Amino acid sequence: MTYTKPIKVLIVDDHQIVIDGIRSLLKTSHDIHIVGEALHGKEALDILATKEVDIIILDIEMPIMGGIEVTKIVKEKYxxxxxxxxxxxxxxxxxxxxxxxxxxGYILKNKGAEELEQALQTLAKGDEYYGKEANKTLRTGVRKKKKGDQDKIQLTKREREVLQLIAEGNTTPQIAKKLFIAHSTVETHRRNLIEKTQVEHSTKGLIKYAIQNDYIK
Incomplete structure (x- = not known):
């Protein structure tokens, strides 16, 4: 997915001051166009029914309808x-x-404009973006349900390197830079990893697989 026009964003948070803050953080970006705002999930769904939205920025705990319920509906209807x-x-x-x-994607509110914009750009390109804190939390939880080594699939050295960097929260451009390879090569390794491991949810599934099978400490 490649965007040649501004990314249409809907901001949803039950605090107007947070919405205003996000607007302020993103106002200098010519690649991002805020098409609406909502104070709860029901209002967000009403906007989605009438406007084209590329990315919805969504809080979790909100009155009337929270972020988890909204996400389920968005994934089904939009x-x-x-x-x-x-x-x-x-x-x-x-x-x-x-x-x-x-x-x-999943990021924390204590981060600045740089990570927010990076997350939006990453999602717009079709990738997923889970911040380092969310990745760390997920790794800690998955370790408690760790599988045995008998389930481990044979990966090449380069596939293991790419898998580890994915699990550490790196995006495709970051992995390409660290391994001195092309973006397309990273994507090829990513597709091969998904095919070999048979994981669901792409990046999130690969992160879980990497932790369960000791590819990241």
């Missing part, structure tokens, strides 16, 4: 709309719920 969870919570319960229902 599969082309990507969901970025923006929250103060990095608890295992919330991060796991987000991954299981198909949220495309």
């Amino acid at each position: 599969p082309d709309t990507r969901v970025l969870i923006l929250t103060m919570y990095d608890t295992l319960e919330f991060v796991q719920q987000a991954t299981e229902i198909g949220a495309d």
Whole structure:
């Protein structure tokens, strides 16, 4: 998915001051166009029914309808709309719920404009973006359900390197830079890893597989 026009964003948070803050953070970006705002999930769904939205920035805990329920509905009714969870919570319960229902990204509110914009750009390109804190929380939880070594699949040295970097929260451009390979080569390794491991949910599934099979400490 390649965007040649501004990314249409809907901001959903039950605090107007947070919405205003996000607007302020993104106002200098010519690649991002905020098409609406909502104070709860029901209002967000009403907007989605009338406007084209590329990415919805979504808080988790809100009145009337929270972010988890909204994400489920968005993924069912608007599969082309990507969901970025923006929250103060990095608890295992919330991060796991987000991954299981198909949220495309998860970052914390204590981060600045740089990570928010990076997450939006990453989602717009079709990738997933889970911040380092969310990745750490997920790794801690998955380790508790660790599989035996008998389930481990044979991977090449380069596939193991790519898998480890994915599990550490690196994006395709970051992996390409660290391994001195082309973006397309990273994507090829990613596809091969998904095919070999038979994981679901792409990046999130690969992260779980990497932790369960000791490819990341």
